[in-house]
Amino acid sequence: MATEAARLQIQFHGRVIEHLGIDMYQSPVAAIAELVSNAWDADATEVDISLPINIRSGSEILISDNGDGMTLTQCQDRYLKVGYNRRADQGAEKTLSGRPVMGRKGIGKFAGFGIANLVDVETVSKETGERTVFRLDVERLTGSAAGYADSTPMEVEVLDYSGPNEQAKSQHGTRIRLQQLTIKKTPNSDQFRVSMARRFLLMERAEDFTVSVDGTAIAEEGSSERIEFDYPSDYDEKQKPAGIKIEDGWGVEALPTGEEIRWRFVFYKEPIQEEDLAGISVFSHHKLSQRPFTFNLSGGIGGQHAINYLSGRVQADYIDDQEKDLISTERQRINWGSEQALPLLKWGQERTKSLLRIWQGRRAEAKVSAMNLRMSPFSTRLGKLEPYEAKIVKRALTAVARVPALSDSQFDDLANAILGAWEGGRLKELINELSNSAELDAEELVGILAKSRVMTALHAAEHVRSQLNLINGLEERIKAKQLENAVRDYIAQNPWMVSPEWETFRVEKGLSNLMEEISKETLDKEDAWKARVDLVLSSGDQLLVLEFMRPGKTADWDHVYRFERYIESLRDVVDVRRSEFRSVTGLMVADKLERPAGFARKLDRLRRDGMDATDWAGLLAKAKSQWQDYFDILYARAPEDGRMQALATTRSSESNPEGAESSDS
Known part of the structure; x- marks a missing residue:
């Protein structure tokens, strides 16, 4: 029979495709899974799925199998018969090879219309060797191109047909080409394989059925x-x-x-x-x-x-x-x-x-077991506690370990925090409460941690208050003109008072000879720097240089340029030596700063480059402001707590004691 004489028809209402093809299967995995099911029912042993590299005009998805294929008559009576039920129509619950039949409704073959407008079907019959190629166009089938589809049989476009051929029987199988794709996102091959595997139990139950995506067999992720x-x-x-x-x-x-x-x-x-x-x-x-x-x-x-x-x-x-x-x-x-x-x-x-x-x-047992293993690094610290204290802390950790909402990393953080708090003499009442909780759920833990948050904020606020008191002490030293070793030693012990960000900095002595050599070249020739007090601090890979001008001197353009040259020279030497320091910053402090035209802009540029120049009043005012901002944040965590309110009242009275003149007077 010639291709011209081969005829196929489809008969159903156009809305059937819309509901059973487009509406039901709008994800590539769902749509193609139906076509894989058809290949299973056709006794295929291999199914190959080829996905497009990207979604653009001309992109297509190809599904090929080596199943039994169909004759022209079977294409008409089975494939193009909407609702064809193999089990009911053939009375077959199993395929010829003995597989349980997956298909039942007879509509999965139209799933491709959920992701494509054109579906080309090429099939070669294992029984006769017939080869049939036909096309289904969603626009024609739904009537969107030529009015609303009625129940009159519609001709299906036969692209190619060749009759029975003994030699072609060995090439049996079906190839479905999905064209004019309507999906917006290119499917990821790896994720597609995993998602496809999750729609079947083929990996565990079918040794003679392999589904591949872009050349790699589908399988559950190695999880x-x-x-x-x-x-x-x-x-x-x-x-x-x-x-x-x-x-x-x-x-x-x-x-x-x-x-x-x-x-x-x-x-x-x-x-x-x-x-x-x-x-x-x-x-x-x-x-x-x-x-x-x-x-x-x-x-x-x-x-x-x-x-x-x-x-x-x-x-x-x-x-x-x-x-x-x-x-x-x-x-x-x-x-x-x-x-x-x-x-x-x-x-x-x-x-x-x-x-x-x-x-x-x-889960609780596993966490407790893991906790016991993790406790070994803390053995020295626990050994320093009194026996009854160690017992309380261990009971508290066990209670926390039983909370299923906590991941292992969250448990580690809490365990360290609990032990650290006990060592610091804080939150003992709350830790006792934890240790007495035989069964602790997430809600109870949140309640206890909320109390802990208040206590931690209160402790931190008290720390901030003590820092502000130390800044007041420095102000007194400055008023007493103690601008030599006393000030240097005071800042060396309390570097945070220059800025809260510098609380981790410590005195750096390893570069003293280098610093002295560079300063003699760049600073000591200037009278204003003689008998200066310098201090070098470090934290990790950061180096901080503080230079104090002589008492009574006012910093001008020359002093700023000289200080800038000093820091840049130090940076050059550090870079050449490839030392552990990756950042060198500097701060120059004088009794007063000149304010000529353009001077403020120069200082702004220096600050952006990690160098600053200020006077004592500005330095301490900035430090106070930063610590006060920190206190305000802590206060906001527990504004209703009477102890926090008392601290705020104390701070207010210390900042503006009764009878003190305002800064504007």
Whole structure:
């Protein structure tokens, strides 16, 4: 038969395609999964999926299989017959090779229209060697090109046809080309493989069926290292449900109605982020029937937080064997209100609730065990505590370890904070409260930490107050003209008073000879620098140089240029020597600063380059302002606390004592 004589027709209302093709399958994985199912039912052993490198005009997706293919007559009677039910029409629950048939509704073949406007089908029959190529155009089928489609049979465009051919039988199979793609985002091959694998149980049940994406077989991601508990394998003997059998890591059980199911649930170490992995999926005949869910469980169950870590699969073939179809068209939901599905739902609820409780206990045990291992580095510190104190701290850590909402890293942070607080003599009452909590949930922990936040803020506020008092002490030294070693030593002990950011800085003595050499070249020739007090501080890879001009001297343009040259010279030497210091900054302090035209702009440019020049009044005013800002932040954490209010009142009276003149007077 010539191509011209080969005719195919399709007969249905145009809206069928819109509802069953476009509306139901708008994700590439969902659409192509239906075509993979068809390949399974055609007894294919290999399916190859080719994704586009990018989405642009002319991009296409190709799905090829080596299944039985179709004759021209089968293309008409099976493929182009909407709602063709192989099980009902042929009375076949299994394929010729003995596989359970996946397809049932006879509409999955139109899933490609969910992501493409053109579908080309090329098929070679294993039975006759016939080769048929035809095209389905969504615009023609839905009537958008030529009015609304009616029920009159519509001619399908046959692109090519060749009759029976004995030699062509070996080339059997079907190739579907999806063109004029409507998806906006290019599918990622790696993620596509994982998502496709999660829609089938083929990896565990079918050794003679391989699906590849861009040349690589689909498989579940290698996530074994992410899994903490695997059930039923990880059941203790006393925890095993009655009548369960374990085969290859899967549990085999019979429902009260006699139907057999298989299942495997795992708990991950961290909360699951992937939507198609979080929860329990139900499969029938290897194919997804119910997207991940938790058997419609609501709140108020023990260990509920564990749901965020739970993933699992249930194989319930009987769901797809019922006379009435219980699975939604797009294979996402089961009709759980049906009499046949209800026993599975109740089983799932009980099994899930049981495992959530088991997880909570096992998780706590694991955390306590890990805690004991992590406690070993603290042994020296714990040994310095009185025995009863060490016992309290350990009990507090155990209580925190039992809170399932905490990740391991969060637990580590809290454990260190608790031990550090006890050593510092802080929060002992709260730590005692923690140690006496046999069962502590996330809400109770938050309440205790809220109290801890107040206590920590109060402690920090008291620290800020003492810092401000020290700044006042420095002001007194300056008023007494102690601008030599006393001031240098005072700042060396309290570098934070120059700026709160410098609280970690300490005196650096390793560069004293170098500093002296450079300063003689750049500073000592100037009379204003003689008998100066200099101080070099360091923190990590940062070097901070403070230069104090002689008492009574006013800094002018020349002094600023000389100081700039000094810092730049030091930076050059540090760079050449490749020392541990990567940042060199400087601060020059004088009794007064000149204010000629352009001088302020010069100082601004220096500050941006890590060099500053100021007078004593400006230096201390800035330090006070920064510490006061810090106090205000701490106060905002506990404004209702009477102790914090008392500190604020004290600060206010010290800043403006009664009878003191204002700065404007």
